[in-house]
Amino acid sequence: MANLTINGKTFTLDVEPDTPLLWAIRENAGLTGTKYGCGIAQCGACTVHMDGVAIRSCGISVAEAEGKPITTIEGLASGSTLHKVQQAWIAKDVPQCGYCQSGMIMAVAALLSEKPKPTDADIDEAITNICRCGTFQQVREAIHTIASA
Amino acid sequence: MNKHVSPKMNRRSFIIGTAAVGTGLAIGLDIPFGGPAVVRAADGSPEVNAWVVVRPDDTVVIRIARSEMGQGSLTGLAQLVAEELECDWSKVTTEYPTPGQSVARKRVWGDFSTGGSRGIRSSQDYVRKGGATARVMLIQAAADEWKVPAAECTVAKGVITHKASGKTTTYGKVAEAAAKLTPPADVKLKDPKDWTIVGKGLLRLDTADKTTGTMVYGIDIKLPGMLNAAIKDCPVFGGKVKSFDEAKVDGMKGVKKVVKVGDSAVAVVADTWWHAKTALEALPIVWDEGDNAKVSSETIAKWLAEGLDDAQPAYVGNKNGDVKAAIAGAAKKVEAVYNYPYQNHATMEPMNATALYTADKCDVWCGTQNGEAAFAAVLEASGLPAEKCDVHKVMLGGGFGRRGMTDYVRQAVAIAKQMPGTPIKLLWSREEDMTHGRYHPITQCKMTGAFDADNNLVALHYRLSGQSILFSLRPEALQNGMDPAAFQGVAQSGEAAFGYSVPNLLIEHAMRNPHVPPGFWRGVNVNHNAIYMECFMDELAHAAGQDPLEFRRKLMGKNPKHLAVLNAVAEKIGWTTPAPQGVYRGIAQVMGYGSYVAGAAEISVTDGSKIKVLRIVASTDPGYVVNPAQVERQIAGSFVYGLSALFYGGCTVKDGRIEQTNFDTFNSMRINEMPKVESVMVPSGGFWGGVGEPTIGVAAPAVLNAYFAATGKRIRSVPLRDQNISFA
Ligand code: FES
Ligand code: FES
Numbered sequence: 001m002a003n004l005t006i007n008g009k010t011f012t013l014d015v016e017p018d019t020p021l022l023w024a025i026r027e028n029a030g031l032t033g034t035k036y037g038c039g040i041a042q043c044g045a046c047t048v049h050m051d052g053v054a055i056r057s058c059g060i061s062v063a064e065a066e067g068k069p070i071t072t073i074e075g076l077a078s079g080s081t082l083h084k085v086q087q088a089w090i091a092k093d094v095p096q097c098g099y100c101q102s103g104m105i106m107a108v109a110a111l112l113s114e115k116p117k118p119t120d121a122d123i124d125e126a127i128t129n130i131c132r133c134g135t136f137q138q139v140r141e142a143i144h145t146i147a148s149a
Numbered sequence: 150m151n152k153h154v155s156p157k158m159n160r161r162s163f164i165i166g167t168a169a170v171g172t173g174l175a176i177g178l179d180i181p182f183g184g185p186a187v188v189r190a191a192d193g194s195p196e197v198n199a200w201v202v203v204r205p206d207d208t209v210v211i212r213i214a215r216s217e218m219g220q221g222s223l224t225g226l227a228q229l230v231a232e233e234l235e236c237d238w239s240k241v242t243t244e245y246p247t248p249g250q251s252v253a254r255k256r257v258w259g260d261f262s263t264g265g266s267r268g269i270r271s272s273q274d275y276v277r278k279g280g281a282t283a284r285v286m287l288i289q290a291a292a293d294e295w296k297v298p299a300a301e302c303t304v305a306k307g308v309i310t311h312k313a314s315g316k317t318t319t320y321g322k323v324a325e326a327a328a329k330l331t332p333p334a335d336v337k338l339k340d341p342k343d344w345t346i347v348g349k350g351l352l353r354l355d356t357a358d359k360t361t362g363t364m365v366y367g368i369d370i371k372l373p374g375m376l377n378a379a380i381k382d383c384p385v386f387g388g389k390v391k392s393f394d395e396a397k398v399d400g401m402k403g404v405k406k407v408v409k410v411g412d413s414a415v416a417v418v419a420d421t422w423w424h425a426k427t428a429l430e431a432l433p434i435v436w437d438e439g440d441n442a443k444v445s446s447e448t449i450a451k452w453l454a455e456g457l458d459d460a461q462p463a464y465v466g467n468k469n470g471d472v473k474a475a476i477a478g479a480a481k482k483v484e485a486v487y488n489y490p491y492q493n494h495a496t497m498e499p500m501n502a503t504a505l506y507t508a509d510k511c512d513v514w515c516g517t518q519n520g521e522a523a524f525a526a527v528l529e530a531s532g533l534p535a536e537k538c539d540v541h542k543v544m545l546g547g548g549f550g551r552r553g554m555t556d557y558v559r560q561a562v563a564i565a566k567q568m569p570g571t572p573i574k575l576l577w578s579r580e581e582d583m584t585h586g587r588y589h590p591i592t593q594c595k596m597t598g599a600f601d602a603d604n605n606l607v608a609l610h611y612r613l614s615g616q617s618i619l620f621s622l623r624p625e626a627l628q629n630g631m632d633p634a635a636f637q638g639v640a641q642s643g644e645a646a647f648g649y650s651v652p653n654l655l656i657e658h659a660m661r662n663p664h665v666p667p668g669f670w671r672g673v674n675v676n677h678n679a680i681y682m683e684c685f686m687d688e689l690a691h692a693a694g695q696d697p698l699e700f701r702r703k704l705m706g707k708n709p710k711h712l713a714v715l716n717a718v719a720e721k722i723g724w725t726t727p728a729p730q731g732v733y734r735g736i737a738q739v740m741g742y743g744s745y746v747a748g749a750a751e752i753s754v755t756d757g758s759k760i761k762v763l764r765i766v767a768s769t770d771p772g773y774v775v776n777p778a779q780v781e782r783q784i785a786g787s788f789v790y791g792l793s794a795l796f797y798g799g800c801t802v803k804d805g806r807i808e809q810t811n812f813d814t815f816n817s818m819r820i821n822e823m824p825k826v827e828s829v830m831v832p833s834g835g836f837w838g839g840v841g842e843p844t845i846g847v848a849a850p851a852v853l854n855a856y857f858a859a860t861g862k863r864i865r866s867v868p869l870r871d872q873n874i875s876f877a
Binding site: 131 | 218219220221352353355356357358359360361362363364365366368369371377402421422423495496497498499544545546547548549576578579778782785786787788789790793811812813817818819820821823825826
């Protein structure tokens, strides 16, 4: 059993403490917006926020996440108002297949909360998610659009 | 609005044999446009015809048979239908018919296969006719109601007007009556110059859900009572399961069952996938690896190298003049050997499928590039007839050719069949996905070019040695043993024709098929053929002391479309003006999938081995551009896919198995490595070419040629990581 606080809600989950947070989120809490891509903290598809910081949820255990506020893609919007990153993603038509985009959006949202006006170098350093469809050009453009808004 | 959902339609079922749906070719395409009995969508709205459903609130539901995997053709196909339909684009939504429904209706939606950059180009004609037919019927229904000639009525954005009487109505109001009309026998399609929806860079219809985590991919399927399966197939292709000791995992948390899947795989079924995977890792499995376990990259390379020898048999794909005599009598000769490795598709979403099997029904939910092939696989694996099976397509987390295969569908059904009544979601781990791909085929190529005393290219011998995809996947498509697709990009004619005229030419393929299963990998054979040919063209230009662009131009007089895209990139990148200090350029062109493409790269190189790709200019002539914004994204994405393969890709074989198991050893480009890609679209009209794949062909050779310009070093082997060359 573990208590996780996800998107402001407490989930009491029947899960072993060494289960990767990713799988507890997807399978036990039923929030499938967070994606599995590699399971070894390489691709970023599973990115969520813990204590407001972007982390790769496949790489940390449920035990490490207990007691810390976790935000997933499902909890990024405030009510029915989409987060500015989500809005920009729609306006700029960023996603292709979209599978990496939950993680991409979470990584970008974390970057912007730390650096509201990131430079290209900041983007290069902070955004290390894999996108096999190759949406990077639109990702960069959308980030700059948000930053200059 | 604009939300993509799957239809649930009630349809009469027709029994058809499984053989008939195999590759979807045996049944003739029959497109009935409506008919007297109204066919209804799940919500009761009338179907004007198979492509168009209009709801009473004027929402237009456009049916899409091809699969969306990120390439944007769902939106492009909807644009084509909407253009002829003259509906309000803001009221358009889409849905997928199922393959089972299509088969039951004599394949009313035609081919479902979404590969070979075919999605739009090979359905544009009949989907536009579908839209036009529906428009004629809707207008007729209004005219009938008003008792005026249809010719006096006009329509714009789904509003029908009879000017003389001042009457107006909407599609939603007349759809019911329209659905009862007999469709016109023939409809005239718009002249492309009159297009208002097609040709516009409209936003995609399927974006919103991809930003909120609500888009459902195969991995996200949830069904009541569903269990999860993790699978391990024999690590050596062609090997079998000898034994496994399920007692060792019996008591492990969540484990429900351990099952053998076919001859070669074992799956653990558990309450959660994490439990299934954990138990699978603990499960002792003994494999019968067979003789293939002796194969390695070295043995494959040696076997392929032998195929480069002229004494070995080869299939001739393109030939004119007498190459051997011309080379023997030449003033100067240039020779080079290149090679290209196996590549994994590495779709972001690993392979998966969910199956529910009972004695009289088998349903599968999955992402697939070919709904009908998946359907045929379900029939075969379940042993049930067509009217008792169906496939429910969901968004693909990438396809790139991998999801045209049905191995994962068969496995899911095979597991579900051993647990009737329980829905089973089979998900491959990334490791399973990396080691059980359908890999880009492995090849080597020896090229010889010969010049006369005036440095004119008089002969070119291109000898390819290596794997055939069709031999493995579609042997029926071989022509007297020859794989015609092996010559993609260097073919005599057709949709992937060679762009140069050389008086003495010989392009041939010594087919050698290692045991590693090949597959259609975005760009397919264009990838290596374009690298070989375009890098060697660069070598020839330098040997002749000529500018690579000028050298090519002289050989392209008879291929004006190839030349036009090459000229377009040359102009945009400023080929004839010197590059900035420390910046070097490379250029390449190829034809594939009916489109002409060219690319030019600007790079800088540090320490001879750190490449920064600064800028890419890419030009394409696909005949028509349905949605320039999406084409632009396909072009940019092609460079990510193609350059990832060039720098980081390459799957190697040891003890009969693939060595790379995850993104740590099979890496992919990140945003910091992404060059700025500028696309130049030069659609010349009169033909329909594909977009998703051809551009990949020019990505690697443009950069490799720029690398030579920077360093004077030729790279003839991919990936660059094996040459200790990396992104800066
Ligand atoms: S799934 Fe966590 S980083 Fe790839
Ligand atoms: S949008 Fe497909 S992997 Fe990024």
